Amino acid sequence: MDTRDLRTFVTIAKHGNFTKAATELGYAQSTITGQIRTLEAELGTRLFERIGRRTFLTSTAQKLMGYAQTILSLSNEMISLAELNNMPQGALRVASSESLLSTRLPSLLAEYHRLYPSVELILKYGNCESYLQDLRENEIDVCLLLDQQIVDPDFVPVIAVSEPIGLFGAPHHRLAECGKISVSDLRDETLILGEVDCCYRRLLELSMSKEGIRPKSILEIDSVEITRQLVAGNLGITVLPRVTVKNFLEKKELIELDWQGPPFNLKTQLLYHKGKWISPALKAFLELSANYFT
Template sequence: MELRQLKTFALIAKLGSFVQAADRLGYAQSTITNHIQILENEMGVRLFERLGHRVMLTNQGKSLLPYAEQVIKLTSEALTITANTDDLQGKLTIGTGESLGTYRLPGVFQTYRRAYPKVEMILKFASCTTICDRIRNNEIDVGIIINDKIIGDDLIVENISDEQMLFLTAPDHPLALKKIITPHNLAETCVILTEPGCSYRSSVERILKDCRVSPQSFLEASSIETIKQLIMLGLGISMLPRFTVEKELAEGRIHAICWDGPIPNYKVQMLYHKDKWISPILQSFLGTTREYLFGNRD
């Protein structure tokens, strides 16, 4: 049996749900089921019973649970001891997008740097697809992305947070004066897009295609800061995560319209390869990121 199987088993026991455990761990449900089947085959017993929509431990499962929890706890402690965190050093390559790298992750990097000053952090800005590919090619140790839920049998994906996406204009833009905006109203204005390959752009283009809407024109920019300036100048409408415009919204320099249309369900996700060795450096970064991002939610 493997540690990840025991972690899966313990989380299902805690949540009482295969579906919720799969979502929490970022696994496909088939992977969760496979973990439990392997454990049950190795032990020769059933660990869970399904009663309607409820999942309950069998007597054998109840007996295994404290041992699984103890193994997980001891493994975590062993990693902490052997890491020699007082002198942790080496390289860590992190892949992320510009919006997270600019607005969400600097605090993570600062916290990590203070704790592990000898670790060399290399930050790579790239699209979600490129980050996943580079993780598979072992060019990036860990990725932190914002996108629809990433599913891949070769990736470990942890869901960190759900993020609100907003359609944004200048306060004096004609669309800002309307009570409700539908996708068809986008035909009245310029739509400001991020660069090709960015998930924000793909989502907006999909909305326009599905609703058969052709804007007056498009304006493309590769920088979130540039897009914000273009919005404030009244040059068009764009879709960005709320966390990138919190300051401008509070100051009244950007207006979030009341959008009556499809909107992507984006999540901040942390991912690495399922076969990746979780080195003390990577383990410490994963822990720091979880603690910081979970602890600094609104």
């Protein structure tokens, strides 16, 4: 039984006239006549009788009217529920590195929350390898990471934009006056670096290892904020994404050293697993992120 036929039945009953019903529904009169004939055949009974210029419900049709209205009401509720399910809602699990979570993500997340307040944002930060494993195990929905270009058939890249990385020190650090800085200049320096799995630390140490250079010491700090403060206090130099020290550079609390060593070819990347169902909440986040980073 087609709900369109039932809707036509109820509309004709409301107007007591086939022509007016056809006008309201936007059908040709022949169409609604065919719909009523189909419905009468399915129900095995006559639904309308015409007396003069008026159309009346038969006694059987009067009994069926309540059922028809209930079915149409339930149909409308189902449609409304389907439309609601297409609206971003529920939880969205986003993983990111601390450096991006404190710089790139706040304005993006604020705009997303403004547009889709019904979505519960769950944020997680860790390291690149843990993100990728979490994606594989469906522990997170999407991750924003900073690393060398990820090429893996399991993951779908939404964005991949170059992230400027630099070597930074206090304005009165001895290397500030040295001009161009090479790997060998780091031999007697104290380096303030992130954890061992940090991508830019990894690249810096690889460059030093290739040339047999060992720094004076390494202070391992797992906080970008603490790293910035220690470097500004001239306890050592560091390598960080430029965006994380923007305010410190503007205030001249830090300077960027003229690094001439191997480049840090790193990209900010947004990934999700190829098998992930793209929920409305995730779809909205991916689209907003793509616009944000372009």
